[in-house]
Amino acid sequence: MIPEEINTVEQLTDKKENTVISIGNLHKSFGKNNDVLKGVELTVKKGENLVVLGKSGSGKSVLIKCLVRLVEADQGEIKVFDTDITTLDNNALNAVRLRIGFLFQNAALYDSMTVRQNLEFPLKRHSKELNPTEVEEAIIEALDSVGLADAIDKMPSELSGGMRKRIGLARTLILKPEIILYDEPTTGLDTITSREISELILAIQKKNKTTSIIITHDMACAKLTGDRLVILKEGLIVAEGTYEELEKSGDEWVRSFFN
Amino acid sequence: MVIYLKSIFNDAGNVTLFTARFFKEVLKPPFEIKEFIRQCYTIGYKSLPLVGITGFIMGLVLTLQSRPTLAEFGAESWLPGMVALSLIREIAPVITALICAGKISSGIGAELGSMKVTEQIDAMEVSAINPYKYLVVTRILATTLMVPLLVIFADGIGILGGYIGINIHSDVNLVRYFSQVLASLDFIDILPATIKTFFFGFFIGMIGCYKGFTAANGTESVGKAANSAVVAASLIIFIIDMLAVQITDLFM
Ligand SMILES: Nc1ncnc2c1ncn2[C@@H]1O[C@H](COP(=O)(O)OP(=O)(O)OP(=O)(O)O)[C@@H](O)[C@H]1O
Numbered sequence A: 001m002i003p004e005e006i007n008t009v010e011q012l013t014d015k016k017e018n019t020v021i022s023i024g025n026l027h028k029s030f031g032k033n034n035d036v037l038k039g040v041e042l043t044v045k046k047g048e049n050l051v052v053l054g055k056s057g058s059g060k061s062v063l064i065k066c067l068v069r070l071v072e073a074d075q076g077e078i079k080v081f082d083t084d085i086t087t088l089d090n091n092a093l094n095a096v097r098l099r100i101g102f103l104f105q106n107a108a109l110y111d112s113m114t115v116r117q118n119l120e121f122p123l124k125r126h127s128k129e130l131n132p133t134e135v136e137e138a139i140i141e142a143l144d145s146v147g148l149a150d151a152i153d154k155m156p157s158e159l160s161g162g163m164r165k166r167i168g169l170a171r172t173l174i175l176k177p178e179i180i181l182y183d184e185p186t187t188g189l190d191t192i193t194s195r196e197i198s199e200l201i202l203a204i205q206k207k208n209k210t211t212s213i214i215i216t217h218d219m220a221c222a223k224l225t226g227d228r229l230v231i232l233k234e235g236l237i238v239a240e241g242t243y244e245e246l247e248k249s250g251d252e253w254v255r256s257f258f259n
Numbered sequence B: 001m002v003i004y005l006k007s008i009f010n011d012a013g014n015v016t017l018f019t020a021r022f023f024k025e026v027l028k029p030p031f032e033i034k035e036f037i038r039q040c041y042t043i044g045y046k047s048l049p050l051v052g053i054t055g056f057i058m059g060l061v062l063t064l065q066s067r068p069t070l071a072e073f074g075a076e077s078w079l080p081g082m083v084a085l086s087l088i089r090e091i092a093p094v095i096t097a098l099i100c101a102g103k104i105s106s107g108i109g110a111e112l113g114s115m116k117v118t119e120q121i122d123a124m125e126v127s128a129i130n131p132y133k134y135l136v137v138t139r140i141l142a143t144t145l146m147v148p149l150l151v152i153f154a155d156g157i158g159i160l161g162g163y164i165g166i167n168i169h170s171d172v173n174l175v176r177y178f179s180q181v182l183a184s185l186d187f188i189d190i191l192p193a194t195i196k197t198f199f200f201g202f203f204i205g206m207i208g209c210y211k212g213f214t215a216a217n218g219t220e221s222v223g224k225a226a227n228s229a230v231v232a233a234s235l236i237i238f239i240i241d242m243l244a245v246q247i248t249d250l251f252m
């Protein structure tokens, strides 16, 4: 009897420790008539790749922006690393943000800076103890991991869409985040480049043990990278499961994503 | 009408908050010195040709226009002093500030606006870098410092333009010309004129930053931000100028 109880407690704490992101009853609306999120519930375990599917405009980007407080939630609880970020002050919030990487839908590279400066910019500000050679090494390493080491002195305007996405990813990786939020990492790219990026996401997960949320419309990417998939519809999570489970779902609307 | 008024008050409130944030963050380390210097370079140095040319033309035209009137009264010898006074007190500060509103305010508005629209400002925010500090504080400081310097530059070039203007019709020695200019100037002329240029500079930067930083989503809002920055900054320049005249009047 007693050993069993201990077991349950251990399991409980185990479960708690393994949950990196937990979102409860999250609401967000823009203006009066635009309720985007209406009570989203979501947890992400450590080391897991969670794929979020949903139609365009269903609020997927808003959801992950709430996680880093780029968008302030109206109501609800957002716990990242066991701290409720909705109530943090600026300094504490920034400390959490540093552990999260965010890949923007359009890469959001700094136009006025070269690729090197783009990567240097966050690194120099947050790792002041690094000397110039170490900074350079970190930059090369990050660029190497996305396979674009030779683009180091280019301006963002000289890069193609796929290259921009990958540089954006390198800039995210350089701070060694524990969580990475990918907003449509493969959208607008050809199938081969898409596949490369999907494989890159997997490789990053394996190598750095990162936890990720991946927003995508690209089912090949979802299949390859997702440990678990959720579907967002009208502000709520309406389906959850592995790729195979959802593919065979009884709901026709859910199945429609898969063909 | 009510909606229009409401939006004006709304804007005024937001601008005030935006400005208050500047004073809160300007003294807090870390200081973005490199970016500040870069901005001084783009804002100050790169505006030199434009400000120089307009300054020269202002001095030249002013001289040529005032000459006949003064000649009628036989007071041609006052010409250098008069031109210098009107340049330094009023014409160079206001015209230079308006040019800077057109060039700098709109430039900042468009730059920050497009950074906002393409989520570059959000990207700074999520990598725990304070975009207000990096982008806004440095630019406002740079304009506050550079616009007065540009005005002084325009003063100098304008006075030189006046010299050339005078020599079209008569022959005045450069040294004599400058000694006449200097004799006509009082410290009390220069001080208020210089003080107001700091305000011009501050608002030129502030309005450009505000419009860019608060641009809505969508590419058309970049153009809107640039455009409304010029309009608002030009208007503010005239208002400050009017206030400055009233205030100087009180003390004279
Ligand atoms: N800053 C904002 N201000 C006002 N409305 C917004 C804002 N951001 C998002 N919205 C609204 O929220 C809704 C969801 O937008 P979101 O960008 O999250 O969609 P999405 O699911 O990411 O779509 P997509 O797949 O096209 O990127 C949209 O209706 C949009 O109008």
Ligand SMILES: [Mg+2]
Binding pocket: A060, A061, A062, A105, A183
């Ligand atoms: Mg989106």
